[in-house]
Amino acid sequence: MKILKVKITALLGFALMTAASPCMAADNLISKADLRIAAQLGKKAYGSDLAYKIDESLTTEVGPRRVGTYGDSAGIAWAVAKMKAFGFNKVWTERVVTPGWYRGKIEARVTAPYPQRIEAIALGNSVGTGKEGVTAPLVHFRTMAELKAVPDGSLKGKIAFISLRMERAHDASGYGKGGAPRRKGGIIAGKKGALALIIRSVGTSNNRITHTGGQSGNIPAAAISNPDADLLVNMFKRTKEIKFFLKSTAGRTKDVITANVIGEITGSSDPKNYVVMGAHLDSWDMGTGAIDDGMGVGIVLAAAKNIIDSGKRPKRSIRVLLFGAEEIGLYGAAAYVKxxxxxxxxxxxxxxxxxxxxxxxxxxxxxxxxxLKAIAQMAKL
Ligand SMILES: [Zn+2]
Incomplete structure (x- = not known):
């Protein structure tokens, strides 16, 4: 998940500059006629549940879409069919090569002094522990700074545990800050010599469910649920000697092939300039991929459908770009740029x-x- 705040109505205002109405005058203002069209489209979008229906279709007919799985290719076929049915002028796929990874099975528990099962999930792209698993002392770090501060090699034979909590925020900024242990923890803990990394799930749910996501380190790495992370923190209030067992059979494979799916509404008078509305089609495998990012897929496809149905052709070409292999490391986006x-x-x-x-x-x-003046007009909408 990446952070974006540009919202749909504003973008429509920008995209729908028709050939008939001069779009941007010298002072870079959007014409009144175009603002009217954008307002109409916004009103239609807010009064419709089309985006939801698209997402419901994707999650019901396809389900989770982790790269390299059946769901991933089924999702690509679904998107192509949906775009064709919606009346895009051109629909095509572009090949994306991405590292392969399998989740395997995971087992985690505290073995001493308070033996308890721990709810865990392997982080994307992590390596496994081997079939026997590892049992080792757990070392607690409350923050990334604490982990960075210990000398290289000092975690040899130990498992690092980072308990940093993601804070809830309206703009999702908590996800960026709280996600640092997942993104960088494995690399740093590996440098310090750790056998494996355990992090608190990057999410705010108090239920005993885990949150997965990509990571780049080369040691086994897993997330545990918020209540389980609290449990470990409470144990550390009692003793520094906690022994932990982790077995993960996750692993990497050779590269796999997936695709970006692109639908174009070809511009009327300036078709070689593009307005791109994107969302990622792939998802992790533990949920249905409805929120991350079926919802984005629904939003951009519904916006395009509303534009197509308006009967007014935009001046520039609009491309709806459904990225592949986002979750494992933005490979679809990189492939599109290349x-x-x-x-x-x-x-x-x-x-x-x-x-x-x-x-x-x-x-x-x-x-x-x-x-900026045109942006102010969009903001008014
Ligand atoms: Zn996402």
């Missing part, structure tokens, strides 16, 4: 939805000075 390098300067605006939708409360564009 393949379209020569036309990247003609990508007028790009946005990606991976945080759901709701009432717009913030618009934070990364545009230049000359476009």
């Amino acid at each position: 393949k379209h390098e020569a036309e990247m300067a003609r990508h007028v605006i790009g946005a990606e939805w991976d945080l759901g939708t709701g009432k717009i409360y913030s618009l934070q564009p990364g545009v230049g000075q000359t476009a």
Whole structure:
């Protein structure tokens, strides 16, 4: 999941600049006619449950879509069929090569002094412990800074545990901060010599469920549920000598092939300039992939369908870009940039939805000075 705040109505305002109405005057304002169209589209979108219905279709007919699985290829076929049914002018796929990984089975428990089962999940791209598993002393770090501070090699023969908690925030900033142990913990703990890494799940649920996600270290790495992380913290209040057993049969495989799926509404008078609305089609395998990121898929496809159904052709081409292999490390996005390098300067605006939708409360564009007036018009919408 990445963080994005540009919301759909604003983007429609930008995309739907028709050939008939001069889109941007010298002062870079959006014409009144185009603002009207954008407002109509926004009203239609907010009054419709189409995005939800698309997501429901994806999760019911396909389900989870982790790269390299049956669901991944079924999801690609689903997206192609959906785009064709919606009336896009062009629909195609582009090959994406991505590292392969399998989850295997995991077992985790405290063996002493308070033997208890621990609810755990392997982190994406992590290696396994071998069939026997490892039993080793657990070393507690409350923050990444504490882990970084210990000398290299000092965790030899030990398992590192980072208890950093993700804080809930309206703009999801807590996910970025709370996710550091998952993204970097394995690399740093490995450098310190650790046998394995255990982190608190990057999520705010108090239920005994775990949250997976990608990581880049080369030691076995797992997340445990919030209540289980609390349990370990409470044990550490009583003793520093905690022994932990971890067995993970996760592992890496040779590269696998997946795809980006692209649907284009070809522009009327400026078709070689592009407005891109993206979301990732792949998901992790433990849920149905409804929220991360079936919801984004629903949002961008519904927006495009509303534009197609309006009967008005945008001036520029709109590309709905459903990325493959996002979760394992943004491989679909990188493949798109590489393949379209020569036309990247003609990508007028790009946005990606991976945080759901709701009432717009913030618009934070990364545009230049000359476009700011137009952004203010969008914000009004
Ligand atoms: Zn996501």
